[in-house]
Amino acid sequence: MSASESNKADRIKVLLVDDEEAYVRILEKRLTKRNFAVSTAFSGIQGVQAVRKAEFDVAVLDLKMEDIDGIEVLKIFKALVPKMAVIMLTGHGSEEAARDGIQYGAYDYLLKPCDFDDLVEKIKQAAGTGKTTG
Amino acid sequence: MSDQNGENETYYRSLTRRIVIIMVVVSLIPLLLISGTIRYFFQVSYQEKVADHLKVLIKKHRQNIDTFLNEKLADIRVVADSYTFDQLSDEVFLKDRLKVLQDVYGRAFVDLGVVNDHGIQIAYAGPFRLQEADYSQAAWFREAMQNQTHISDVFPGLRGLPHFIVTVQREHGGAKWILRATVDFDAFNSLVESIRIGSTGFAFILNSKGEFQTKPRTEIDPSREPYVSFLTAPSKGGDDVSLVEKANAAGDDYVYVVSRLKDGHWLLAFQQTAGDAYLALYTARRISMAIFVLGVLGVVVVAVLLSKRVVRRIMQADQEKQMMNERVIEAGKLASLGELAAGIAHEINNPVAVMVEEAGWMQDLLGEEELQESKNLEEFKQSLRQIRTQGIRCKEITHKLLSFARKTDPRPKDVQLNELVGEVVDLCQQRARYATIKINVDLDPQLPLVHVSPTELQQVLMNLINNSLDAIDSRGGKVEVKTRTEGNFVLLQVADDGPGIPEMYLPRIFDPFFTTKPVGKGTGLGLSICYGIITRMGGQISVNSAVGIGTTFNLRIPLPKTPTAQEGIC
Numbered sequence: 028m029s030a031s032e033s034n035k036a037d038r039i040k041v042l043l044v045d046d047e048e049a050y051v052r053i054l055e056k057r058l059t060k061r062n063f064a065v066s067t068a069f070s071g072i073q074g075v076q077a078v079r080k081a082e083f084d085v086a087v088l089d090l091k092m093e094d095i096d097g098i099e100v101l102k103i104f105k106a107l108v109p110k111m112a113v114i115m116l117t118g119h120g121s122e123e124a125a126r127d128g129i130q131y132g133a134y135d136y137l138l139k140p141c142d143f144d145d146l147v148e149k150i151k152q153a154a155g156t157g158k159t160t161g
Numbered sequence: 162m163s164d165q166n167g168e169n170e171t172y173y174r175s176l177t178r179r180i181v182i183i184m185v186v187v188s189l190i191p192l193l194l195i196s197g198t199i200r201y202f203f204q205v206s207y208q209e210k211v212a213d214h215l216k217v218l219i220k221k222h223r224q225n226i227d228t229f230l231n232e233k234l235a236d237i238r239v240v241a242d243s244y245t246f247d248q249l250s251d252e253v254f255l256k257d258r259l260k261v262l263q264d265v266y267g268r269a270f271v272d273l274g275v276v277n278d279h280g281i282q283i284a285y286a287g288p289f290r291l292q293e294a295d296y297s298q299a300a301w302f303r304e305a306m307q308n309q310t311h312i313s314d315v316f317p318g319l320r321g322l323p324h325f326i327v328t329v330q331r332e333h334g335g336a337k338w339i340l341r342a343t344v345d346f347d348a349f350n351s352l353v354e355s356i357r358i359g360s361t362g363f364a365f366i367l368n369s370k371g372e373f374q375t376k377p378r379t380e381i382d383p384s385r386e387p388y389v390s391f392l393t394a395p396s397k398g399g400d401d402v403s404l405v406e407k408a409n410a411a412g413d414d415y416v417y418v419v420s421r422l423k424d425g426h427w428l429l430a431f432q433q434t435a436g437d438a439y440l441a442l443y444t445a446r447r448i449s450m451a452i453f454v455l456g457v458l459g460v461v462v463v464a465v466l467l468s469k470r471v472v473r474r475i476m477q478a479d480q481e482k483q484m485m486n487e488r489v490i491e492a493g494k495l496a497s498l499g500e501l502a503a504g505i506a507h508e509i510n511n512p513v514a515v516m517v518e519e520a521g522w523m524q525d526l527l528g529e530e531e532l533q534e535s536k537n538l539e540e541f542k543q544s545l546r547q548i549r550t551q552g553i554r555c556k557e558i559t560h561k562l563l564s565f566a567r568k569t570d571p572r573p574k575d576v577q578l579n580e581l582v583g584e585v586v587d588l589c590q591q592r593a594r595y596a597t598i599k600i601n602v603d604l605d606p607q608l609p610l611v612h613v614s615p616t617e618l619q620q621v622l623m624n625l626i627n628n629s630l631d632a633i634d635s636r637g638g639k640v641e642v643k644t645r646t647e648g649n650f651v652l653l654q655v656a657d658d659g660p661g662i663p664e665m666y667l668p669r670i671f672d673p674f675f676t677t678k679p680v681g682k683g684t685g686l687g688l689s690i691c692y693g694i695i696t697r698m699g700g701q702i703s704v705n706s707a708v709g710i711g712t713t714f715n716l717r718i719p720l721p722k723t724p725t726a727q728e729g730i731c
Contacts, residue, residue, distance in 0.1 A: 053519050
């Protein structure tokens with residue numbers, strides 16, 4: 028686990044949770060460059076631990092992970108930090124699960140591989156929602 | 162394979178044979194029993210009826226003949242008792258008596274004579290010259306002398322013509338004398354000759370020695386059976402009439418009816434061929450036999466034809482079952498392949514996502530100042546754009562693969578059909594291009610939204626377009642997809658100019674596992690699934706097809722009952 032250290036107050040705090048490490052790393056780089064405060068977790072358990080330790084505006088959560096199912100992680104997130112917005116990432120085949128996720132309180136879902144600009148836009152929107160609703 | 166075919170043929174042949182045998186046996190046993198029973202009872206009752214009829218007839222005639230003979234005897238007796246021996250011995254007086262008798266009874270009496278106890282005819286009235294005739298050696302004279310009355314057998318006598326006489330014996334002066342009269346043979350013969358039934362039935366009279374007393378219609382030998390038995394059988398007396406059926410010497414069946422008359426001295430015999438006597442019975446028997454034979458033939462022919470037809474149906478059903486099994490296996494294989502493809506597509510998504518993002522990251526970095534001056538900056542940018550473009554292409558491919566492999570989502574949504582058509586047609590365009598098929602789209606811009614499952618509808622449309630592409634695959638052509646509003650329905654039409662579907666297949670094309678494609682090419686499930694989906698939506702699916710012209714599928718999807726807020730935006 029690693030976390031960005033600078034300008035936490037101004038920037039949107041994003042937690043990336045995905046067991047595809049290479050994907051998390053590159054998203055971290057790109058989001059950081061776009062001025063997001065990015066933290067990463069490479070499993071569901073790490074994601075839950077990160078949420079317990081720090082506050083995030085938005086979590087980008089992969090639905091399909093080896094240790095815990097993304098929907099279960101979402102339920103825990105919502106139980107721990109109801110105000111944190113959760114964007115779900117899913118393969119096309121698990122679109123239904125992503126829709127189910129929305130019922131459990133996810134902000135929205137994106138199909139993987141997603142367009143980076145869409146992701147940025149969605150995070151910004153979610154952060155705004157999270158802040159206003161939180 | 163040929164062994165298998167041989168075994169099957171043997172099996173079907175034996176099945177046909179078994180069905181034929183069962184049908185024939187089951188049909189013929191009741192037919193035999195019914196016709197046999199009816200025939201037996203009909204024969205018995207008909208023969209009884211014929212026998213009764215013949216017996217009554219012979220009895221009546223016997224009585225007639227007996228009455229005739231007794232009448233003649235009574236007439237003579239009246240003459241003998243009414244006049245004295247002397248009067249009757251006078252030939253003039255006797256002639257007068259004969260004339261009176263002939264006047265009253267016609268020509269039944271031929272002559273009259275008075276014979277003394279020596280057998281000499283002392284007086285005679287009649288057409289012959291028989292005065293003083295000597296009858297002392299005649300058999301009838303001896304009988305007449307011993308009995309008060311006597312009726313003789315038929316004999317030629319002194320005149321040389323067949324005749325018989327009736328006599329009355331009286332006494333005069335202590336000596337017996339006889340009054341005799343000759344009865345006309347023809348009058349007597351006609352009584353018996355008139356008994357004729359059918360074409361072969363006739364009667365005649367025999368005396369106790371087996372000599373004819375009347376002329377038989379055909380030649381008969383009374384010394385042979387069965388007449389010998391009849392003549393030798395003791396007379397039972399009374400009204401006894403017996404009937405027997407026997408074959409004659411030539412082997413022909415005859416019906417014989419006999420009865421004794423003249424106090425048992427004569428035998429009235431009637432004979433008729435059985436075929437003639439039972440003509441109606443035999444005709445009915447022949448007709449029923451012909452009907453029976455025709456019935457048997459009919460049953461056998463129908464049994465053979467029906468069995469062949471049934472076995473042909475069974476063969477077809479077996480073949481269809483076999484094909485269905487093959488298709489189920491095929492469908493299973495395809496489903497496994499689909500799942501495999503979905504798994505692969507899903508796994509590819511992650512590396513593709515990383516690739517695309519890495520390329521994006523490089524693009525981000527190229528925006529920094531120190532790299533702006535690089536002489537290959539444009540080349541880098543172009544390459545990265547290319548990586549990104551190809552990454553997006555990979556993403557689209559995997560998404561399409563997953564679209565087909567995943568389970569469809571049956572939940573209904575407001576769907577703009579025009580957009581859905583556009584998406585599906587885009588997916589099919591590439592295959593169509595390879596096959597030189599043009600897919601034309603003709604969409605109604607005012608098309609309202611429908612409330613259906615988009616994924617299911619996508620599947621239906623994809624199936625129909627793919628079917629059209631399959632149909633015209635080899636020679637190129639065009640497919641037209643059209644949308645229209647039609648009353649309370651949205652019409653979605655998929656038409657192709659392929660070879661068309663033969664009319665005989667049209668009623669079955671929505672049946673599961675029915676396909677005209679070769680084994681391995683089609684599961685026979687596509688149209689069946691389409692039918693299920695559309696009818697579940699409350700819609701209709703129909704097909705028009707003409708061989709050589711093409712095929713058109715019409716889907717009618719119901720509009721939602723409450724109007725949707727949005728309108729079409731194509």
